[in-house]
Amino acid sequence: MKLHPVKLLLLQLLVALVALAIWQVGATVPIGDTYLLPEFFFSKPGDVLVRVYTLFATGVIWKHLWITLSETVLAFLIGSVAGVVFGFWFARQPTVAAVFDPYVKMFNALPRVVLAPIFMLWLGLGIWSKVALGVTLVFFIVFFNVYQGVKEVSPVVLANARMMGMNERQLFRNVYWPSALSWMFSSLHTAVGFALVGAVVGEYLGSAAGLGYLIHQAEGVFDVTGVFAGMVILAAFVLVIDWAVTRIENRLLVWRPQSASEQN
Amino acid sequence: MKLHPVKLLLLQLLVALVALAIWQVGATVPIGDTYLLPEFFFSKPGDVLVRVYTLFATGVIWKHLWITLSETVLAFLIGSVAGVVFGFWFARQPTVAAVFDPYVKMFNALPRVVLAPIFMLWLGLGIWSKVALGVTLVFFIVFFNVYQGVKEVSPVVLANARMMGMNERQLFRNVYWPSALSWMFSSLHTAVGFALVGAVVGEYLGSAAGLGYLIHQAEGVFDVTGVFAGMVILAAFVLVIDWAVTRIENRLLVWRPQSASEQN
Amino acid sequence: MEAALGHAAAPPPASGAAMAVELHDVSISFAMKGQPVYKAVAPTSLKVREGEFVAIVGPTGCGKSTLLNATAGLLKPAGGHVTVFGTPLSGLNAQAGYLFQQDALMPWKTALDNVAIALEIGGTRRADALAQAQEWMKKVGLGRFGDRYPHQLSGGQRKRVGLAQVLVRQPKILLMDEPFGPLDAQTRQIMGTLLLNLWALDRKAVLFVTHDLDEAIALSDRVVIMSAGPEARIIGDYPIDLDRPRDAADIRLDPRFHTLHRQIWNQLKAEVAKTYGEDLAP
Amino acid sequence: MEAALGHAAAPPPASGAAMAVELHDVSISFAMKGQPVYKAVAPTSLKVREGEFVAIVGPTGCGKSTLLNATAGLLKPAGGHVTVFGTPLSGLNAQAGYLFQQDALMPWKTALDNVAIALEIGGTRRADALAQAQEWMKKVGLGRFGDRYPHQLSGGQRKRVGLAQVLVRQPKILLMDEPFGPLDAQTRQIMGTLLLNLWALDRKAVLFVTHDLDEAIALSDRVVIMSAGPEARIIGDYPIDLDRPRDAADIRLDPRFHTLHRQIWNQLKAEVAKTYGEDLAP
Amino acid sequence: EIEKPNLTLGVGGKPLLYYLPLTLAERLGYFKDEGLTVEINDFGGGSKSLQALIGGSVDAVTGAYEHTIRMQEKKQDVRAVIDLGRYPGIVVAVRKDKADTIKSAADLKGAKIGVTAPGSSTYILVQYLMKKAGLNPDDASFIGVGSGPSAVAAMQKGEIDAISHLDPVISKLQDLDAIKVLVDTRTTEGTQQVFGGMNPAAVLYLKESFIKANPNTVQALTNAFYRTLKWLETATPEQVAATVPQEYWLGDKDLYIKAFNASRQAYSTDGNIDEASMKSALNLLTTTDPDLSAANIDLSKTFDGSFLAKAKAKQ
C-alpha cells in the first residue's frame, strides 16, 4: 500500500501539471465570451513562473524572503511555545481554565486586521508587530489542541505514573507531554501555515519589506502576476517549514505503532 | 475541586472588572507623559460600553449582527463539514493523502486577505464571499485534526470492528467517527473563532453590512470607540456560538470517563 | 500427531471432515526500527477441522496471539499461507470471530450496544439485535449491566461483554485469546460450559489460547504446545480422548485427565525453563 | 478470624506488629449519569499488618480492584476511611506500589525506560536506574526485551514489565491486581517465588488480588473472600497456616493445602452461584 | 544640521497615482540630495498610516489633508507642510448600462454605490454630492469594494450601479469601457464644478511636536517634495513612466500614460494650501459628518506654510 517515493513524486507532479493546465486553459480559452479565470484576476501560469524566476534571478526576493521567514519562524516558535505552556497550564488548573475560558475564546475571535494597528503601536513597524500577529493565530490553534491533548491522557497510565510518586513536573515530562505530542503536532501542521499567514497579513497591512509587502504593492497596481508570484513563493516556502516540523515529529513519535491505516 | 457555578461566575466577572480597570487606568492615567493605552488607540471602557448600548438601543446593530451571524454559521458549518469529510477521506486513502499533502499545506498558507478579491470576483460582494473566506480558515483547522483523529483510532478496537465484518461505511459510523470526535471538537472550538474572523475580515475588505463593515467604517473616521464596540459585540457573539458547540459536544461525548484532571 | 478423534456427544468430525483452518508453513517476523528483524514464529503448520476444538498453550510471549492474528488475517505472515475452508486467505478472515487478548470494546458504546452492533452490521434490525444482545448479556451474567460504558465495568465484566460480542454472531471459526483470563475459577467454568454448548450445536472450529492447562484439557479435542520464542514452533500436539459431554468439574477426577495433564505439563515446563534459562538464575 | 500467623522463614510479624493498611468501614459508590448510584462496596473493614501477605479473592466484578484503588488513594471512598501506617490517607498512598489490572505502561517509553523511570523520579541517577532496571528485567525474564516499546510486547510480557516497574521501587506496601493473570502456569510460579523472596527480605505488606485459588493459598498469610456485588462485603477471612518458606510446586501436595482449598472454594462457589442465579438459568 | 537624517515615512498604497510625487521623489533621488534617508512603509490604507504616525512608528505621512482636520477633533496636533494634490482625484461614475437612468448625483437614489471603504474619502465625496443634490445619505447603499482588482470585479459583475473611486481603478474601468463618468475631481474643471475651487487631497503631514523638534529635517523633506512638484509640472508622461518602477505600469504602459494624463491636473504645482481650499475641505467634512462641528476646528493649525515658503525661496 505504501507508495514508492518516485511514483509518489510523479503523481504529485501530475497534480501540479493538471492544475497548471486548468489554470492556463481557464485563463486563455473563453467559455461563451467569459473566461473562467480571467487573466486580469489570475494572470497566466507561464507569466507567473517567469516572474518567480526573475524575482530570484535578480535577487530582489532574498531580502523579502528573509524577513518573512524570520517573522514566520518567530511567530511559529513563540506562538507554539505559548500555546503549549498555556495549554498545559489550563489543563492542569481546571479553576484557571474555567475562569479564563470565555476570555480565551473571545480573544480568539478578534479579527487580526483590526489588531494590527495596536501591535504597530506597541511593537513598532519592524518585524515584531508582524510576529505578534502571527502569534495570535498560532497560539490559539496550539493552545486548544494541547489543552485537549492533556485531557485525553490515558487515565490508567496517569494513575500508574502518579502512584510511582511523580510530581507535577515529572508528570509533565513523562506523561502529559509525550501523550499530548500527537495532538500538538497535528496542530503544528495547521499552525505553520497560520504563522506565515499572520506574518504576511502583517506585512500587507503595514511594512517596508517582506512577501506581504511585495504582494500588496503588486495588488495596488493590478499586477496580478506579481501577486501570484508572491503566493507561489509563499506556498513553496511553507512546505520547507512543514517538512522540518514533520521531521521533528517523526523523531519524537518513534514509539507509536504504525497507524492502522498505514498497516493495511 | 469543581467550582460552584456562582463562584465561577463571580470569578469571571472579577477578571472582567480587573481588565476594565486596567483599561481605564491605562487610558486616563499617564506614566511619565505617555499613556499605556492611549485613548486614540483604545478609547475608554465607559465610552465603549455606552456605544455598545447605543448600537443596541437604536437597533442599528441588528441588521449587521444578523448578516455576520449568517456568514459565521455558514462558514463554520461548511468549513467543518468539508474538513471532516476530507479529513476522513485523506486518512482512509493514504495514497490520496500522500499525493495531495503538499498542496493542502500550500493552500493553508495562502494569506486570506489576498484571496479575498478572488472570492469577491467569483462569489460577488454578498455574504458568500465572506463565507468562503471563513471556510478557508475553518476547513484547515478541522481537516488536520480529523485527519489526525482518525489515525489515532485504537488499533485493537479497529481490528475488533473489522473482524466483526464492518464495511468502510460502518467503520466510519461506529469507529472512526466516535473516536475522532474529541479531536474534532477540540478543533471546532478554535474554528468557531476563525469562522467569525473570516466573516469579519471579509466584510472589512468589501461589503455593505456586517460587523466588519461597521468596524471598518469606524476605523475610517478614527472612531476607536466604534471599533472597540464592534469588537466587544463580536466577542460576546462568539461566546454564544461556542456555548452551542460545547452543548453538542457534551451530548455526543457522554461515554467518556471523567477526564483525569477533573477527577482530582 | 494429527489423529482424528472420536467424541461421544459432540458431533464427531468424520475422518475426512473438511479443514476449517490450515496454516501452511506460516512464519511471522516483526520489523522494528533500528533493530534486527524479530522472527517470532518459525514456519509452522497447523490444521483445524470443522467442529474441532483446539487449545494452544505455550510459554508467555511465544507467539500464540501472533498466530491467531495471522489466522484472523490481521497479520500478513512473512512466509507460508493460511487457508480457510480450503480457500487461501487474503485480507480478513470473514468466517472467524476473534476475542482479543486486550480490551477491544468500543468505549463510546454501552455494553449492550457493543454486543448488538455485532449483529446490526450483519443487517439484523436494531430491535432484534438488542433483544438477542440482551439474551447474551444474560448468558455471560451481565444482564443488568447493559447500559454501562466499558470504562464503568470491571476487567472480568469487560471480557465477558467481549465474549458475548463474538459469540452472538455465531461465526464458523472461533479464535479466542485467553477468553477467561480475568475471571474467577467458578465463572470460568460457567463460561467454559457455555462455550462448549454453543460449540456442540453446530460444527464450529475453535482455536483457544489459554494458560490454564486444566481448562485446555477439559474443553478441547486437541492441545497444541508452542515452544518458547524466538522462532517458536509447535512442539507438541496431544489428542484429548476424554468422553463428551464433559462436566467441567468432574473431569478433573478422571485418571486419563491426570495422565494427559502430566504429559503436557512436563513438556511445557521444560519449554518455559528454556526461556528463563538465559535470563534467570535457577 | 484475624489470628496472627507464625512463619518459619519469613519474618514473623509480631502479634503487636504495626498495621500497614487499615480500611475502616470503607464503602464505595459510583455515580453514573442518568442511572441510580451503584453501591459497589458496602462498608468494609480490613487490616493488613506490616509484613503480611493478604490475598483477595472473589467473583468477577465484585469490587476487588475498586478496593485496591481506594487503598491506593486513587478513589475516594463514599464512607469510612483508610489509614496507612496509622495515619489517615488523604490523597495518594505514597507508601504503596500498585500493579494495575489493565495495561498501564507508558507507551512512549521502551520497556527498560518504563522500569528505570520508576527509580529516576526518586532521584536515582539515570545510569544507576538503567542498571537496576536491567537487573529487574532479567528477573522477570525479559532481559533481551528492554528496548521494545510496549506495543511490541505480548500481553504477558507487558504484565511482567509492569511487575518489574512496581517492584524495582521496593515500596512498603504492594497492591497487586491479578499480576500473573496473563502468564502461563510455569512462569506464574517463577514470578510467585520472585515475589515471595522479595517480600521475605523486608517486612512488606502485600494485598494481592487473584482468581487462582491455588496461587492465593500458596503465596499468602491470609485469604480474604469478597461477596458478589453490588454492596460487596468481606465474607470470609482464612489464615493460611502453612509453613514458610513454601515451595510453590510442592505445597499443592500438602493435605492442609487441600483442606483450605476446599473450604475457600466452597464458600466462593456459593458466592459466584449467587451472581449467576439471577441471570443464568442453572 | 539635519536632526534626523533617517526618516520613516508612511503611506497607504504607494503605487497609487494619488501618491505619485512620493515615488518620484524617491526615484529621482531628491531625498538623498537633501541628506535624508527615507524608509517608506506601505500600509493597508490611509487611516492605518495615520495611526502609525500617531502611534509614533512613522515620522511623516503622505496622506489626505482631511486627516489633519479630523485629528484636531481628536486632540492630536497633526499638520500638513506641503500640498501634493490639489484636487481630490476621486471620480464618481456609473455603470455603462445605467448611464441612461443615472445622469447626475440626484439620480443616485436607491443605487448601490461602490466606495473604497466605508468612511473613506471616496465615501465622503459621494455623500457630499448627494447631499448637495438634496438626497439623504441613507438613500443609497454603500458597499466597500476595496482598492485593488476587486473594485474592478464588482463593477464588471454588475454588483454595483455606481462607483466612487480613484485611479488606477477608474482608468482601468474606463479602459474596459465599463463606466460613464459623472464627476471627475482629477481635473480642474470637475473640481471647480463640485467645490467651486481647489480641495486639497494628498499632503505631507507630520506631528506638530516633530516639526518643532526637527525643523531642519522637515525643511529638507519639504524641499525634496517641492522640487518633485516642480519636476512633475514640466515632465512628459514618458518621463514619469520611465521614472516609476515598471511594476506600477498597470501591466501596460499605454494604460499608465492614459491614467497619468487623466490625473495630471490634480497634482499641486506650488504646494500651497490657501484659506479657501481649507474651508472647502472643512465644508466637505462637516456636511457629511454631523458629529464634526466646524466650531472646534482651527484651520490655521492644519497647515504650516513656513517650510514651503523657504523651499520656494531656495529654488
Ligand SMILES: Nc1ncnc2c1ncn2[C@@H]1O[C@H](COP(=O)(O)OP(=O)(O)OP(=O)(O)O)[C@@H](O)[C@H]1O
Ligand atoms: N508489534 C510487534 N513488534 C515486535 N515484536 C512483537 C510485536 N508483537 C509481538 N511481538 C513479539 O512476538 C512474540 C510473540 O508475541 P505474542 O503476543 O504472540 O505472544 P503470546 O504467545 O500471545 O504471549 P502472551 O501469552 O504473553 O500473550 C513476543 O516475543 C513479542 O515480543
Ligand SMILES: Nc1ncnc2c1ncn2[C@@H]1O[C@H](COP(=O)(O)OP(=O)(O)OP(=O)(O)O)[C@@H](O)[C@H]1O
Ligand atoms: N467507574 C465506574 N462506574 C460505575 N461502576 C463501576 C465503575 N468501576 C467499577 N464499577 C463497578 O463496580 C464493581 C466492582 O468493580 P471492580 O473493578 O472493583 O471489580 P473486580 O472485583 O476488580 O472485578 P474483576 O475481577 O472482574 O476485575 C463492578 O460491578 C463494576 O461494574
Ligand SMILES: [Mg+2]
Ligand atoms: Mg498473547
Ligand SMILES: [Mg+2]
Ligand atoms: Mg478487577
